[in-house]
Amino acid sequence: MAEPNRKRKVQLLFRVTAKEKDLIHEKMRLVRMSNFEAYMRAMSTKGYIVDVDCTELKNLAAELQKIDVNLKQILRHVDTLGAPYAADAKEIRQKSAKCWRIMRKAFREAMRF
Numbered sequence: 001m002a003e004p005n006r007k008r009k010v011q012l013l014f015r016v017t018a019k020e021k022d023l024i025h026e027k028m029r030l031v032r033m034s035n036f037e038a039y040m041r042a043m044s045t046k047g048y049i050v051d052v053d054c055t056e057l058k059n060l061a062a063e064l065q066k067i068d069v070n071l072k073q074i075l076r077h078v079d080t081l082g083a084p085y086a087a088d089a090k091e092i093r094q095k096s097a098k099c100w101r102i103m104r105k106a107f108r109e110a111m112r113f
Helices: 018-030 036-045 055-081 083-110
Strands: none
Touching: 018 036, 055 083
């Protein structure tokens, strides 16, 4: 019986051979998916799965985060010096925000598939 809070209430069943089952699970492993239902939905509705490796983007984001932490420490000291450096501090904050916008856009583009 379907659970009342379940989003997907229709169940589809089909039979495969042991060899076909092994092949399906091997393909799931290749695209790094462990959820059989999600894999079958993606293959049935899209016909393909794109496995996007975002390792380099994640590494870049981690480095950007480290730089951002250092910038914030510097800006905290600059803020204590007062008005003469306010414009410089504002520009640094804007450039940092721009870097993060570019990073988020890169992640969105990579995950578009």
